[in-house]
Amino acid sequence: MQPLSEVLNFAADAPALPKEFSGEVFEVSRAITCPEKAKQVYEKLEPILKGYRADHDIAIACGLLLEKQRSEKGMRGIWSDLCNLYPDDLTSLRMLMRWYRREQNVAAGIELIAQMFPECWHSLTQANKAIPALAELKAWDEIDEIMSCLLVLHSDDRPIRMMYIKLLKEQSRFIEAAKLAANVHGQDSMGKASQELLGSVSRHARTLSKNNLANSNDGIAKIIAKADAPRALTKCENVVFFTGQLGTGGAERQMTRMACAFQTRHDAGQPLGLAPKVWVKHATASSGADFYRPLLNETGVETRVLSEMPEVPVAALEGLSDDVKELLELLAPDVLRHTCQLYSMFREDQTDVAYLWQDGGIVQSAIAAVLAGVPRIVTSFRGLPPNLRPNLFRDELPVLYAALAQLPHVTFTANSQKAATAYEEWLSLDAGAVIVVPNATPAVLPDGDDTDHAYWSEVLDASEGCTKTVLGVFRFDQNKRPIDWIKAAARSIAQRDDTRFVMLGGGALHGECAALIEELGLSNRIFLAGIRSNVGFYMHRADLLVHLAEMEGLPNVLIEAQLAGTPVLATPAGGTHEVVFDGVTGHILSTATTLPEAELDETLERLLADEDELAKLGAAAMTQSGDRFSVETILGRTIELFNTPRLDTE
Incomplete structure (x- = not known):
């Protein structure tokens, strides 16, 4: 730049x-x-x-x-x-x-x-x-x-x-702030915003002292302890999925896939059918946070967006004591706003199951679900916990999770064993306390629309003479290493002239990737296909999928590739070892923390030089994936979780 x-x-x-x-x-x-x-x-x-x-x-x-x-x-x-x-x-x-x-x-x-x-x-x-x-x-x-x-x-x-x-106040250090506020001179002549600031810190300081709390986050445990017992679960009918937004991320795709699968089976009168609702914090079109909203609407899944609804003041919350309302006001502004909205919505909906996705979504919704008496609360952790990802850490999370872990009607889940174990270690939970529910993955079909066929014809014409295709499917951000992917492709191209490289996806680094390919003079060998709906079309035409992520949950793209019979070469990020059988359905590099370039280049060259090995790995990949990640299997396990409270807490 x-x-x-x-x-x-x-x-x-x-x-x-x-x-x-x-x-x-x-x-x-x-x-x-x-x-x-x-x-x-x-x-x-x-x-x-x-x-x-x-x-x-x-x-x-x-x-x-x-x-x-x-x-x-x-x-x-x-x-x-x-x-x-x-x-x-x-x-x-x-x-x-x-x-x-x-x-x-x-x-x-x-x-x-x-x-x-x-x-x-x-x-x-x-x-x-x-x-x-x-x-x-x-x-x-x-x-x-x-x-x-x-x-x-x-x-x-x-x-x-x-x-x-x-x-x-931003740090929730209300007692210290109140001491300073008491000595601010000329308060009567100050503007309304300044007077409200001084009044709020003094009020919050009194609440902390009254409840003998060291800080505002400790108030979360107090709120949950004061909540009434949940309603009895008589039937699993009103199910709400909640997360932050509906962008192109893997968690959003998985949540949308499951909600739509439940709705489709419900409408057809099939087993495992139910009519879920999807609620999100925001779905702003300008930032791409509404990507899956049209699909939810087309399938008939009722979707509500909190940012499009009026805020609910604490004072208007029905069914809560004044003590709980005072404690709620200690919450960070964003958590308080969504807690108030969702508490009212859960009560009005008489929600039976709150299925809360990702740490950011859980911190905004779990308190509301507990206070509203939702009979079953299931969390879905996606990827490693925030203590290992500092950019996602919030001080509320460890306090919230410790309090939720004491409630028998709350169940923690993760989409990989590696993530489950990491959460258990972080939260000092017993092994097995976080239940593993893998991603649901439908059959990966080779079908494409006219635009896919037209684009593929352009790729074939531009790379005439190439007989092999290496595919990459990921979000273009630092974690997925698209720049390193292109550089690895360039090194491979320098060694052989029979392979093209095709990248699907979009994101912050897309422009930088395009500039690098042009700078390298490889626009006839490395292709940026952009975001494509029919990913299976490209997977069925690829000989190998290369995935170089530093961090992952359960990498869905690796499941999809194997279902299409495409072997993979990947870093051992997240739950990769739970998806790929090293040496059987693909190859896993030695480390994800730093990219082992020499190992990557050697393995990539060896695989591309051995067509029989690629065919053997691809056949095993298709056979081994099978029912493990089928939509029917995962929906069935999810319904069991909805209906079965945890029995390990007295």
Whole structure:
């Protein structure tokens, strides 16, 4: 990615942009959420950057537009450049620190802030820049140290005190925030938002003291302990699936597949049929979070989206004591909002089973399900637990899971044994406490539509002379390593001239992958097919599927490939060993943490050179997969879970 400092025009004689134009562009850049729209606007702005004298608003707007294209490579450098160009700009500084945190390099970010603002412990001017930047890093200890000096040296400065109170509230440190709030002068003359901030931290501090709680997360256990006993389960009829959104991820695909399978069997009067409901936090079209919504609608699955519904205030919740309502208000704002909505919805629906998917969805819904007396609550963990994936960790999760583990009507499940064991170890649960329910995978058919056949003809024409096809099917993000996939393909192409490489999928790194293929001059050997509905069409035409993920749950694409009779070469991420029989249905590399390039290249070359071995692996893959992952098998196991409470808790 070309640095903005090389695109911006600093010539003194370059014409200046009208200020109203650059200000309008800046506001547009802040409002855009769709990656494709961000890319279109940026491409239109780039010539303006070169033709006019550098403008602060336009430069920051372009940084935001690049950020919203969801490209990961080079973004920290972009924001570093902008910080150097505009050292007083707080947006670029905060975004730079956000990238340090995303890259799990918080220490380097803290060190940079210390170098940039050495006097922030006593200078309000420097503190007003350093503290928001440190907050992006979640460097709370460093902020506390700075504030311990500032509050003494500038005891009468209300803005810095209010900033600290807001940050303490963000950490749910209500007792400390309330002590500071009590000493804020001139509260009667403050604006409504500021008065509400001070009132809320004082109120929450009283709730903590009243319940003898050290912090707000401890209130979760208290809420669940105060919940009434669940209703008796008389029949498994009203089943609700809940997750965060309906994007293109594997968990969303699996949840949609199961909901649709249940609904189809219900409508046909077949065994295992029921009419589930699907509720999600949001399904925003501009961000692709509605991808599976049309399929749910076509199948007749009732779908509700919380972001499209009115919020429900705590005071309006019926059937809860004032003590529980006070404790609910300690929850993080997003958890509180969805808990209130879902509590009312579960009660109105008289839900029999709440099937809660993924950690993010569980933290938003489990408290509501418990309080609403839902008779059966089943969680579905997807992939490794958040203690092993820090970017997904929330402080509420260990407290919530520990409390849920004590309830006999709550059952934990995971889609692989590796994930189940990892959750058990994290939560100090007995072996077997997390039940394994693999992904349901229907038959992988070779059928394609006209667009698939037309595209495949183009691929064959472009790669005339190639007799073998290596396929990759994944989301284009850092975890799936699409850049490494392309580089491995390029190394293989340098050794042999009979193989083409085809990649299916989309994502943040798609543009970068396209640029790399063009740079390598391999557009006639490596093909980007984009997102395709008929994945089986391509799997049945492939000789080998290569999957290089660093982390996985139960990799569904490996199941699908084997059902199609396509052997796989994969890293041992997540539950790969539970899907692929090494040496029998495919080959598993030695490690997923770092990509073993030499081993990958040697194994790929050996397989491509041995057509008999590929055929033998493919035949075994199709035979071995069979009923293990069939939709009927998984639906049957799921119905059993819905109807059977856990018996290991007294």
